Amino acid sequence: MKYPGMAVMFLWQICMIAPRVLAIALFASQFKVFTFVFVGVHWILMTYWLHVQKTHFCSGKACEELLFNLVLAMIYIFCYINLKEGHTRYRYLIYYSLLYFENGALIVTWYLTTNAMDAWYRLPSLVGVLGSSVVGICVMLVYYKCLHPAKTIKWCIPITRENCLGSDIDYSITNSDTSAQETEQNFELQRLQNSASQA
Secondary structure, three states, X not given: OOHHHHHXXXXXXXXXXXXXXXXXXXHHHHOHHHHHHHHHHHHHHHHHHHHHHOOOOOOOOHHHHHHHHHHHXXXXXXXXXXXXXXXXXXXXXXXXXXXXXHHHHHHHHHHHHOOOOOOOOHHHHHHHHHHHHHHHHHXXXXXXXXXOOOOOOOOOOOOOXXXXXXXXXXXXXXXXXXXXXXXXXXXXXXXXXXXXXXX
């Protein structure tokens, strides 16, 4: 990836994470206990979503895979990390729609109920959280259209289970002695098999 692409990707992530942190922090300033309820519900939803995606990072061991999903779901409270091969646009759509709705609910609830009704940061916080997320989505679209290394991104693809949840390629490391080249060849073979089975 080239430096302009990294800079735009960094801006995209900042525009998505900063309003999330601000929305949760301001909500927590007013509703301390309910913040844990909100974060807990989001964590459970993200754990379930990861389970539905059928990630395979822990060599087929169910307990380790569950632990991996539980930890990654904590990261999903703030940002999305793609774990599955294939098109990501519908997964981004699902995640960022949920994030925007949650951020909006948190910041509007805080805005309407805050004890600091005359605080100078009240309106800028509301506009900043809602506006920054929209800017982040626009920056993400610029990245994928102009700066993505693949350069062959299709804008319109069919809505399928694979496009929403990812393909079923197994990324687990089954043998620590396997070379990187053999691992890549195995991934390529799985990609070809998945493509052939879909055709």
